[in-house]
Amino acid sequence: MSKKTKPSLLKDILGPESLTTIANAGASVSGRFDQGAFLSTASEGLDELSIMERVRHIADALSAALPNRYEHALEIVRAMAPQLTHGFQAIAVTEFVARHGLDDFDRSLNALADLTRFGSAEFAVRPFLALDTERTLAEMARWAGSADEHVRRLASEGSRPRLPWAPRIPALKTDPTLAAPILESLKVDPSAYVRKSVANHLNDIAKDRPDWLLNRLAGWQNGEPRTAWIMRHALRTLIKEGEPRALALIGIGQFVAVTIRDFSVEPHMVRLGETIAIKAELISTSPDAQRLVVDYRVHYARAGGKTAGKVFKLKTFDLPAGKAATLVMRQTIRDFSTRRHYPGRHEVELIVNGQTMAKIAFEITTDTSI
Incomplete structure (x- = not known):
């Protein structure tokens, strides 16, 4: 997909262009596929729907365009799949089987094993399970x-x-x-x-x-x-x-023979959208090489003074005897659908082989004068 046509939102993968592709696929494989009925039904209310809601919506629109007899409809659906141009189009087509094929168990499961080659039938198999x-x-x-x-x-x-x-x-x-x-x-x-x-x-x-x-x-x-x-x-x-x-x-053993010479977060105060750099310097105190799993845990401030910790991977590596290693990780402080940031102190732990070795903190502020 070119940059010009790349969807701005995930759900737009199943937008008007995909509906046309699915409609054309149906019409090309069978004269019994009602292309107009599909496009009319599938387009109605599409803008308001999330990606998975669109999957289900398109599956029901397929039902309106296909023969009433399920085995005949399924033949057309299976023939359409090779002409689809995106995995999510195929997921929407497999959803037709999930929503309309539960009474024809064996035929439907055979179809899902075939259709999964063009996208994935991982969601469509769930109602059968x-x-x-x-x-x-x-x-x-x-x-x-x-x-x-x-x-x-x-x-x-x-x-x-x-x-x-x-x-x-x-x-x-x-x-x-x-x-x-x-x-x-x-x-x-x-x-x-x-x-x-x-x-x-x-x-x-x-x-x-x-x-x-x-x-x-x-x-x-x-x-x-x-x-x-x-x-x-x-x-x-x-x-x-x-x-x-x-x-x-x-x-990985529990015993860790390292000292932490430097563990820092810069800057100490950030605003939403800015980036912090987390740096750790580890020095081996062992006469042998050690396999180390180094992570860090951020304790995010939450509403009401609470905190919630999340562990991030830093590096897994072998540290030779007596040697030092410097690790750096940059992280942009921005909101996600699954994580919202709140102003306040955020403690960061350095974790080596499951053990907390050092702690430091940074602060998120809403002060625009800084």
């Missing part, structure tokens, strides 16, 4: 053996307990480990695309069942590089928390 978790997981376990990496990824991603932007599945909320056989079969997958999904799935489990995760991954220590990559990324939440067993699983 909610309706019949055991049956859907059994089919997803078969997907895990597919020759197509997109289908294997769907097996892992679609069954994540905390899939972003997706509704929680009651059975997976109760027991987030139900998809463990799928993850087990993918732990040495040759595709980085699949391995990343497996790691994210396991990280979801870490938030609810950390002991289960640590016990399971302890059995994965076989020296296989692909499995080791998954383990490191799956343990990231627990590593940020300084969980000793998680650190041990990636070869």
Whole structure:
């Protein structure tokens, strides 16, 4: 996509241009696709909708343009997919299956395994998991053996307990480990695309069942590089928390033989939109090289005098015996949809191998005269 046509908002990926692409795809594959009905229905009220609301809205507009008989509509939908030009267009098309195919379970799941190659059916498979978790997981376990990496990824991603932007599945909320056989079969997958999904799935489990995760991954220590990559990324939440067993699983000991000669944040006072530089100098006091995981935690000021801490990665590296290392991280202080900044003191901790080694603070101000 060129700079001129790049959407200013994520939701605009599914704007008028995408609607035209989907409409043209439908009309080109079947004379039974009502292009005018689709464009009219899909365009109505589109501006007010978020990206995922647009996905559902477009899926319902497809229903208005397709034959009433589901299997005939599904044939057209599957034929349309190769002509789509963006993954989110394909996600909207897969959503048609989620919203209108629950009564035709096997046909719909087969279609999702096909359609996921053009975008992702990770959201569309969720209603099937909610309706019949055991049956859907059994089919997803078969997907895990597919020759197509997109289908294997769907097996892992679609069954994540905390899939972003997706509704929680009651059975997976109760027991987030139900998809463990799928993850087990993918732990040495040759595709980085699949391995990343497996790691994210396991990280979801870490938030609810950390002991289960640590016990399971302890059995994965076989020296296989692909499995080791998954383990490191799956343990990231627990590593940020300084969980000793998680650190041990990636070869990091709790004992830290370093001194901190300098830990600073500059400037000490900033306004929203400005950037701070966090600097740390670590000096080894060990006769041997050490593997270090260095993070920092910012305790953000909140309304009512409260604070909320968030850990950020700084660096994982080997520090030779007696040597020093200087680490610098720059961070712009700006608001996000998930984080709003408040004026006041913000304490920063330097964390090495899960241990707080030093503290400093900076202040966010609204004073424009500074």
